[in-house]
Amino acid sequence: DIQLTQSPSFLSASVGDRVTITCRASQGISSYLAWYQQKPGKAPKLLIYAASTLQSGVPSRFSGSGSGTEFTLTISSLQPEDFATYYCQQLNSYHPFGGGTKVEIK
Amino acid sequence: QVQLVQSGAEVKKPGASVKVSCKASGYTFTSYGISWVRQAPGQGLEWMGWISAYNGNTNYAQKLQGRVTMTTDTSTSTAYMELRSLRSDDTAVYYCARSDPRGHNDYWGQGTLVTVSS
Numbered sequence: 001d002i003q004l005t006q007s008p009s010f011l012s013a014s015v016g017d018r019v020t021i022t023c024r025a026s027q028g029i030s031s032y033l034a035w036y037q038q039k040p041g042k043a044p045k046l047l048i049y050a051a052s053t054l055q056s057g058v059p060s061r062f063s064g065s066g067s068g069t070e071f072t073l074t075i076s077s078l079q080p081e082d083f084a085t086y087y088c089q090q091l092n093s094y095h096p097f098g099g100g101t102k103v104e105i106k
Numbered sequence: 107q108v109q110l111v112q113s114g115a116e117v118k119k120p121g122a123s124v125k126v127s128c129k130a131s132g133y134t135f136t137s138y139g140i141s142w143v144r145q146a147p148g149q150g151l152e153w154m155g156w157i158s159a160y161n162g163n164t165n166y167a168q169k170l171q172g173r174v175t176m177t178t179d180t181s182t183s184t185a186y187m188e189l190r191s192l193r194s195d196d197t198a199v200y201y202c203a204r205s206d207p208r209g210h211n212d213y214w215g216q217g218t219l220v221t222v223s224s
Contacts, residue, residue, distance in 0.1 A: 001168065034210040036151075043201055043214035044143075044151065050208060087151050091209030094167060095141065097151040 002027050004090055006098035012106040019075040021101045023088035028068045032091040035064055035073045038100075039084045048073065049091075078103070108132040110202055110215035117221045118192050125188040126218045128202030135183040136160045139205035142176060142187045144198040145217075152198075156205055157185065192222045 003026040013019050023033065031051035036044040046055045048064035051071055061076045075082055083105055088098040113127040128140060142154040155166035157176040164176050175188045185202055200218045203211035 032209060036211075038151070043203075043217055044211075045214075046210055046212050049206070049210035049212075055212065085150075089151075089153070089210075094165065095153045095156065095209065096167075097143075097153055100150040 001094060002029060002090055002092065002096065004088055004096055004098035006086075006088055006101050008101060009099060010102045010104070012104050013078050014106045015078055015080055017078045017106075019078050019082075019103060021073045021086055021088075021103075023066075023071045023073070023098050025069045025071075025090055029090050029092040031067045033064075033066070033071050034089045034091060035062075036087045036089065037082075037084045038087065044087065047086075080105075108204065108213045110204060110213055112200075112202060112215040112218045115219040115221070117223065120193055120222055120224055122192050122222075123188060123190040124192060124220050125186055126200050126202075126220070128185040128187070128215050130183045130185070130204065133204070135178075136180055138207070140176070140178065140185040141203045141205045141211050142174075143201045143203060143211075145201070146195070146198040149198075154187070154200075159185065189220075192220075194222050196220065197222045 005024045007022050033051045035048040038044040052064045063074045085100045085102045087100050109131045111129045136159050139158045141156045157164045159178045177186045202215040204213040
């Protein structure tokens with residue numbers, strides 16, 4: 001099975017910071033990757049699909065890149081509403097999630 | 107607007123089964139799949155599997171093979187997830203999500219808490 005490893009698992013940042021989260025796949029998955037944001041007590045929200053396509057309605061400060069085994073989610077200028085947990089998900093065959101990255105206020 | 111409305115919370119004893127429903131509206135049900143994802147308390151997201159609402163094809167997480175069954179009723183635009191032989195570590199919030207043909211999950215239900223306790 002393909003495993004996804006996210007790093008870091010936790011990061012502390014300030015409003016306005018540029019934040020980058022990495023997701024590594026144990027095997028190549030082309031661009032079959034999505035990113036989600038989840039806030040406490042809420043369902044996940046789709047941010048990015050096909051590794052780099054921004055979901056409709058998602059602010060442009062979110063961007064995704066990568067292909068094969070290494071992917072990144074970047075928030076160009078962190079806003080107060082962005083403090084949440086972020087997950088990657090591979091969409092090649094089975095669809096496991098990465099372990100998550102919790103973004104907290106510094 | 108697209109909506110997925112799930113059934114209410116359940117409390118089950120170990121060894122029992124649970125069946126969670128997910129009623130879809132606002133789109134052509136058979137043009138998308140439905141994925142099921144669960145989240146144990148304080149833990150991350152776990153993909154459970156997927157079903158095509160078009161033809162009923164399924165793809166289950168290997169860990170749950172033999173214990174989970176996903177079905178759809180196209181007459182009511184409702185998806186179902188049944189989990190059998192429940193254990194305490196099946197306690198979680200269970201989510202359904204609409205799966206785009208490209209695989210990503212763009213709309214989610216509100217979640218259903220399933221508690222397994224003796």
